[in-house]
Amino acid sequence: MSILLQNTINAPIELKGITLHKGKIANLKILPSPPNTGITFKRVDLKTDNIINASFQNVSEATLCTTISNSNGVSVSTIEHLMAALYGKNIDNAIIEIDTDEVPILDGSSKDFVQAIEKVGLKSQSSPIKIIKILKKVEIKNGNKKISIEPSKTTLEIDFEIDFNNPIIGKQRNNVNVYESDLNDIYNSRTFCLYEDIERLREMNLAKGGSLQNAVVVKNDEVLNNDGLRNDKEFVNHKILDCIGDLYLSGHKIVAKIVCSQGGHKLTNELLRKVFSNNENFSIFELKEKIIPHSFLNKAQLKSIA
Numbered sequence: 015m016s017i018l019l020q021n022t023i024n025a026p027i028e029l030k031g032i033t034l035h036k037g038k039i040a041n042l043k044i045l046p047s048p049p050n051t052g053i054t055f056k057r058v059d060l061k062t063d064n065i066i067n068a069s070f071q072n073v074s075e076a077t078l079c080t081t082i083s084n085s086n087g088v089s090v091s092t093i094e095h096l097m098a099a100l101y102g103k104n105i106d107n108a109i110i111e112i113d114t115d116e117v118p119i120l121d122g123s124s125k126d127f128v129q130a131i132e133k134v135g136l137k138s139q140s141s142p143i144k145i146i147k148i149l150k151k152v153e154i155k156n157g158n159k160k161i162s163i164e165p166s167k168t169t170l171e172i173d174f175e176i177d178f179n180n181p182i183i184g185k186q187r188n189n190v191n192v193y194e195s196d197l198n199d200i201y202n203s204r205t206f207c208l209y210e211d212i213e214r215l216r217e218m219n220l221a222k223g224g225s226l227q228n229a230v231v232v233k234n235d236e237v238l239n240n241d242g243l244r245n246d247k248e249f250v251n252h253k254i255l256d257c258i259g260d261l262y263l264s265g266h267k268i269v270a271k272i273v274c275s276q277g278g279h280k281l282t283n284e285l286l287r288k289v290f291s292n293n294e295n296f297s298i299f300e301l302k303e304k305i306i307p308h309s310f311l312n313k314a315q316l317k318s319i320a
């Protein structure tokens with residue numbers, strides 16, 4: 015199998031579970047799809063206008079989770095943990111069939127998606143992979159929240175920090191190299207919330223499917239989940255997971271360095287919109303062995319991207 019070719023999944027995957035915000039049961043299938051088709055969602059509970067491309071341009075809401083919608087207003091929410099698994103596990107093309115408007119939350123992390131993809135494996139396809147290389151620094155600031163993206167030689171590095179007014183969460187910072195680091199702690203880190211926010215979310219008719227089975231809940235200086243945390247930096251690691259998933263709405267793997275403080279779905283989407291609004295900020299190229307400039311990639315580094 016060439017390391018330079020696109021991949022889809024080797025066999026269909028089926029997953030079922032409750033959705034976080036609406037509290038419905040969702041049936042989800044991940045199916046193989048042809049080269050250069052990217053990640054596409056299909057609402058199988060609807061007969062027409064049911065295709066939604068996983069693109070940053072289709073993000074219609076990004077407050078608590080990432081929602082994408084097509085031009086007819088058909089949407090699917092909470093796509094970010096699935097998108098992160100597809101990015102990290104090198105799935106370039108797939109159709110995601112779903113029978114409701116939200117992806118199941120499962121255990122609140124990407125763990126089940128990652129395990130399901132690993133179980134069926136990848137199928138190499140006949141087209142070269144495409145990479146987005148960032149050429150200029152782009153930054154978004156909003157109050158105390160900021161995110162920037164800048165050129166990097168061969169990696170996608172994400173440096174993320176959070177600062178919560180809570181003794182358990184507090185300040186956490188982590189830095190990962192998406193193509194070279196062991197991402198297991200990132201994949202396994204669950205979505206989290208403060209106990210005092212649950213009431214507010216329920217009043218907004220959200221988090222109806224939320225429970226200690228699919229979220230870390232923090233009350234003052236206590237983690238309410240019986241087994242505690244899965245890793246020392248689970249909070250910031252989950253934010254990195256969200257960031258990877260949201261970045262994949264660019265359509266391809268990215269070579270860049272991201273620095274983010276206090277950001278989230280909305281800020282990441284604003285960043286992508288700003289990057290792609292100007293052709294001078296990026297280039298997209300096919301990773302063909304013959305055309306790779308020596309200065310850009312050597313074989314060892316290439317392997318980590320492909």
Ligand SMILES: [Zn+2]
Pocket residue numbers: 094095205252256
């Ligand atoms: Zn999340």
